Amino acid sequence: MGVKRKGHHRPTAISHGRPPQFQKPAASLSSKATRTLIRSHHQLHKALAQAKARGDHAKAKSLQLEIDSHGGLESYQQASIKGQSSERGGDTSRLLMEWLRTLDFPNVTVHDKQKMRLLEVGALSANNACSRSSLFDVTRIDLHSQSAEILQQDFMKRPLPRNENEMFDIISLSLVLNYVPEAAGRGDMLRRTCQFLRPSSKSADSSAPFPCLFLVVPAPCVTNSRYLNESKLSDVMGALGYTMIKKKISPKLAYYLWTYDHDATKNDDTFKKVEVAGGASKNNFAIVLR
Structure with a gap:
């Protein structure tokens, strides 16, 4: 099966976004x-x-x-x-695993009876909940890897899949999108995820969400922004072919699970940086879809 190429803009590298990670955190930090x-x-x-x-x-x-x-x-x-x-409760993949269990994911028809393929962008550890589950073949990438099990790679420069076998059932973008410094770059990243996801792998009687995207951002990105709220985020994601099926908003983080349908993609839709809520206390987080 050939891989469709979407979008007309060359993807922007995120090397000026999320800084590298340090291997030994200081225990004294409150x-x-x-x-x-x-x-x-x-x-x-x-x-x-x-x-x-x-x-x-x-x-x-x-x-x-x-x-x-x-x-x-x-x-x-x-x-x-x-x-x-x-x-500090930082393994967001624990919630992903909880959600998938409620969505009957063990009954999914897996390609060639192999494990589901998961691409974890911005990976910090090879020992998080999704890795320990033994249910996934996990590919981990980060801009500055501190582990042999994490490939040092910029997602925006990762080679596109040559065939369906190189595509994924799940992509995790946990606290990654907010480190992309420009609004248009965030839109480019979200659009690029579509090129790495397999066609639907659901069985006829399964409620599993695959292919899907697990997205985590700081809560103020959607609860206290001049340019983005949950409604607009849903519109942006909908234009890319995503439908929200799970969400959780905590005081610090916003977690979302989006199922992907290539046939629902609206390639001509664009979203500019338009104010949706005023106020001096609002932040400027935005997503621009070109």
């Missing part, structure tokens, strides 16, 4: 300090990426000096690992 450090570095790296994109070398140099003065990437890496450790 929960509040972790959140503050992550937020500060996230904002600085976003501004740095924007300055570089504008060609503003003076501003980029100034921002880099500020990042270095805060401890550089090492301090960020420590906080990032600590903030997503199991002791």
Whole structure:
């Protein structure tokens, strides 16, 4: 089966988005300090990426000096690992496994009786819940791998599947989309996921969601943004062929499970950066679909 190529824009690399991770997190970081450090570095790296994109070398140099003065990437890496450790409830794949169990996923007709294929983008560990389940053939990638079991790779540069055997039943984007510094780049990433998902693998009597996308973003991205709310997110995802089947909004994170149907894709739909809610306290998180 041939692989359809969607979209007319060359995908943008995300190397200026999510910074690399540090292998040994500092145990002394408190929960509040972790959140503050992550937020500060996230904002600085976003501004740095924007300055570089504008060609503003003076501003980029100034921002880099500020990042270095805060401890550089090492301090960020420590906080990032600590903030997503199991002791902080950071293994989001536990919820994915709970959801799949409620959706009768063991009864799915698996290709050639093999394990379901899962692509975990931004993987931090090879020992999370989905890996321990023994139900998946997991491919793990991250911009800066700290493990031999995690391939160092930019998802936006990953070669497209040459055939259905190289495609996946599930893709996990857990706390990845929010590290893409530009709204259009986030749309490009979501569109690109469609090219890696297999055609439907449901059996006639199964309620399993495959192929599907597990998406996790900080809750304020959809609950407190000027440019994005859950309704608009659903519209964007719907244009790509996704339908929401599960969600959970906690004070910190928004979790979604989307089932994918290639035939429902609306290739001509675009979404610009348009305000959906005003207010001085709102953030500027947005998704632009080109």
